Every structure is written in C-alpha cells, then in structure tokens.
Amino acid sequence: MNQEFKKYQAQTSPHPLGLEISHAKGSYIYDIENNAHLDFVAGVSATPLGHNHPKVIEAIKTQLNKYMHVMVYGEYVQKPAVELAKLLAENLPEPLEQTYLTNSGTEAIEGALKLAKRATGRSEIISAKNAYHGNTMGSMSVMGYEERKQAFRPLLPNVKFITFNNFEDLTNITTKTAAVILETIQGGAGFIFPQKNYLEAVRKRCNEVDALLILDEIQPGFGRTGKLFGFQHYNCIPDILVTGKALGGGMPIGAFTASKALMVLLQENPKLGHITTFGGHPVIAASALATLKEITETNLIYKTLEKEKLFRKLLVHPLIQEIRGKGLMLALIMENADITNQLILRCKDQCLILFWLLFEPKAVRITPPLTITVQEIEQGCQLILSVLNQIKS
Numbered sequence: 001m002n003q004e005f006k007k008y009q010a011q012t013s014p015h016p017l018g019l020e021i022s023h024a025k026g027s028y029i030y031d032i033e034n035n036a037h038l039d040f041v042a043g044v045s046a047t048p049l050g051h052n053h054p055k056v057i058e059a060i061k062t063q064l065n066k067y068m069h070v071m072v073y074g075e076y077v078q079k080p081a082v083e084l085a086k087l088l089a090e091n092l093p094e095p096l097e098q099t100y101l102t103n104s105g106t107e108a109i110e111g112a113l114k115l116a117k118r119a120t121g122r123s124e125i126i127s128a129k130n131a132y133h134g135n136t137m138g139s140m141s142v143m144g145y146e147e148r149k150q151a152f153r154p155l156l157p158n159v160k161f162i163t164f165n166n167f168e169d170l171t172n173i174t175t176k177t178a179a180v181i182l183e184t185i186q187g188g189a190g191f192i193f194p195q196k197n198y199l200e201a202v203r204k205r206c207n208e209v210d211a212l213l214i215l216d217e218i219q220p221g222f223g224r225t226g227k228l229f230g231f232q233h234y235n236c237i238p239d240i241l242v243t244g245k246a247l248g249g250g251m252p253i254g255a256f257t258a259s260k261a262l263m264v265l266l267q268e269n270p271k272l273g274h275i276t277t278f279g280g281h282p283v284i285a286a287s288a289l290a291t292l293k294e295i296t297e298t299n300l301i302y303k304t305l306e307k308e309k310l311f312r313k314l315l316v317h318p319l320i321q322e323i324r325g326k327g328l329m330l331a332l333i334m335e336n337a338d339i340t341n342q343l344i345l346r347c348k349d350q351c352l353i354l355f356w357l358l359f360e361p362k363a364v365r366i367t368p369p370l371t372i373t374v375q376e377i378e379q380g381c382q383l384i385l386s387v388l389n390q391i392k393s
C-alpha cells in the first residue's frame with residue numbers, strides 16, 4: 001500500500017511520514033501491524049474529542065440514515081446545519097450571530113475576505129508577516145511567507161503586511177483598508193500569542209478607520225487554549241470570526257461568522273455573493289454539532305489548563321529551550337531544526353505522534369486531543385524525555 005500511496009496519490013512532501021493506518025480510537029491511532037500510536041497532534045488540532053468519539057459517531061450514523069447531500073448551500077432547511085449555526089451564536093458574543101458553513105478553513109477565509117470587500121467597498125487587506133490562513137489563492141495572498149507563495153504569483157493585489165505584536169505598524173491600517181486579518185494566535189509562525197493590549201489596539205485602529213477585523217481561529221478555536229475561542233482571552237471581538245478544523249470533530253469543515261447586518265450583504269449586489277455545493281453538509285454538520293455540544297457541556301475546556309501545567313511540569317530537559325503556548329496548543333522550542341527533526345522522527349519510531357509547525361523549524365507541535373488523559377500525557381512525556389536523552393546537541 002505504501003508503494004501505491006507514493007505512486008498514485010499526489011505528494012507535496014518528498015518524505016511523507018507514511019504511517020499506514022488501520023483504525024483509530026480515543027488518543028490512539030493504530031497502524032496495520034496493530035501498533036498503537038499515541039496521538040499528541042490530533043490531526044493538527046482537528047480531532048478535539050480524540051478519534052471516533054462515540055457521541056460523534058452516533059450523530060454521524062443517525063444523520064447518515066436520514067439523508068446526506070440534498071441541495072446546494074442555503075436553499076433547504078436542514079436541521080443539523082441550523083442547529084450548529086444556532087449553537088455557535090449562543091456561544092459567541094454579539095454581534096457574531098450568523099454563520100456561513102464551508103468545506104474547509106481556507107474556503108471560509110475566502111468568504112470572509114469577500115465579505116469584507118463587499119461590506120466596505122475597499123480592496124486593501126492587511127495581514128501579518130508569518131501568517132498562515134490556507135492555501136487557495138485568496139488565503140495564500142494573505143500568507144505572510146514569501147518563499148511558499150512566490151511560484152504562484154500573481155496573487156491578490158493590494159495586500160500589505162504588518163508585524164504581529166508591533167504597535168507602531170498599526171498606522172498602516174487606514175481608510176483604504178477593507179480588513180485586517182490576523183490569526184488570534186499565530187500558528188505556523190510558532191504559536192505566537194498576542195502581547196498585552198495588542199489585539200485591543202488593532203480593534204481600536206480598525207474602528208477609527210472603519211476597517212473590518214477578521215480573526216482566524218481555525219487552530220486555537222474550540223477550547224484548545226482554555227477558552228472556547230482564543231479571542232476571549234482578550235478584550236477584542238472581531239467583525240468576522242473564521243473557524244474550521246476542530247469544529248468538524250474529525251470531519252472537513254470551515255465557517256465564518258459575523259453580524260446579520262454584514263451577512264445580509266451576500267444576498268444582494270451581487271446576489272449569491274458566496275456559494276458552495278457542499279457547505280453545511282448534513283452529516284458533517286451533525287458531527288460538528290455533537291462535537292460542539294460535548295466541548296461546551298463538559299469541563300474539557302477548563303481541563304486543558306490543568307493538562308498544560310502537567311506538560312510543563314514533566315517536559316523539563318536541557319534540550320528544550322522553551323515551551324510556548326497555552327492550554328493544549330503547545331510547542332517545544334528546540335535549539336535547532338536538526339534536534340526538532342530527530343525528536344519527531346525518533347518518537348514516531350517509538351509510537352508517539354509529534355509534528356512540525358509550518359514556518360518555525362525549531363518547533364515541535366504538541367496539540368493532543370482535549371480528551372487526552374493524565375496517564376497518556378505522562379506516558380508520552382516520558383518517551384519524549386528518554387528520546388531527548390539519546391540526542392546529542
């Protein structure tokens with residue numbers, strides 16, 4: 001199968017990890033030889049309840065037995081999508097009340113950018129250096145990493161970049177700006193959190209010049225940082241909130257949420273301002289709804305902070321320079337990329353799944369399912385320490 005994987009499935013990396021999967025349950029992914037791999041990555045933050053959570057599986061099966069795709073987005077009343085959008089609104093502050101469901105994070109970013117242009121009549125978008133918002137043309141245009149986008153130019157015109165956490169750069173936001181788009185917590189850049197008052201200052205500047213603020217919560221959203229959404233740590237509410245990954249509970253999804261006054265603009269001049277065939281798919285929405293209920297009705301979010309403390313207590317080693325992040329969005333910062341690679345690959349050989357971050361070669365991603373247990377954390381950390389002991393810096 002591994003040979004056919006390389007022969008028939010398009011590859012974007014010369015060295016894919018190539019683990020051949022049999023099944024997955026809870027915090028473990030099983031390979032075809034039935035080795036249990038402890039998952040400290042959660043499909044890059046996309047399986048918040050671990051693998052095959054019974055409530056999610058039940059919701060999917062129940063919906064499968066009723067109906068799958070019946071009509072393009074937004075025409076028919078389909079209960080799972082309506083209930084999901086309603087539950088999101090109930091868990092979000094005003095004015096974030098209406099949600100558009102998409103098939104992926106990048107598609108939700110595209111929708112958000114379009115909505116900002118439509119609402120302001122302006123075209124300039126301000127993004128941040130080292131930002132990652134997805135891989136389609138619009139999202140790639142606001143990616144702050146030239147090396148990965150050069151080959152695909154020309155991209156969207158009128159995109160400017162500021163430095164995340166630099167207050168002086170905020171003067172670049174002007175009355176020409178349609179929107180400022182930021183990850184609430186920069187993921188690919190190395191889990192960079194906003195400094196004190198930074199997001200508040202961005203919000204204030206946007207208000208001064210009537211630009212919209214788009215916050216991308218595709219990674220930190222849904223409890224990972226100890227609050228349902230990352231922006232709730234700060235006194236800053238976006239005009240458009242973009243989510244994805246964990247929202248689907250293991251199924252493909254994205255969403256952008258805004259006020260009704262903004263969203264209504266997608267209905268006119270032009271009508272059908274953003275359309276999709278499968279967005280709001282009933283089976284995926286059912287999975288998302290069950291996931292969001294479980295996250296909001298249990299103490300999982302609160303527990304992420306206790307679990308963070310445990311990781312920080314256990315992961316003390318001379319080769320770990322820093323542990324960045326909050327809750328279960330953590331990154332080990334090593335001295336150099338070589339140590340990072342060795343740690344990830346040797347742990348893989350010993351059945352612990354770790355992963356890289358996109359643009360920070362010294363970082364090791366630790367973003368386990370929110371449901372990970374204390375024993376699993378202890379077991380995984382012990383292995384990390386024993387592997388580190390074998391690595392020479």
Ligand SMILES: Cc1ncc(COP(=O)(O)O)c(C=O)c1O
Pocket residue numbers: 104105106107109132133134135183187216217218219244245253254
């Ligand atoms: C912050 C952020 N924005 C956008 C995306 C794109 O989401 P998707 O891969 O679902 O298109 C990602 C995916 O990694 C992300 O981390």
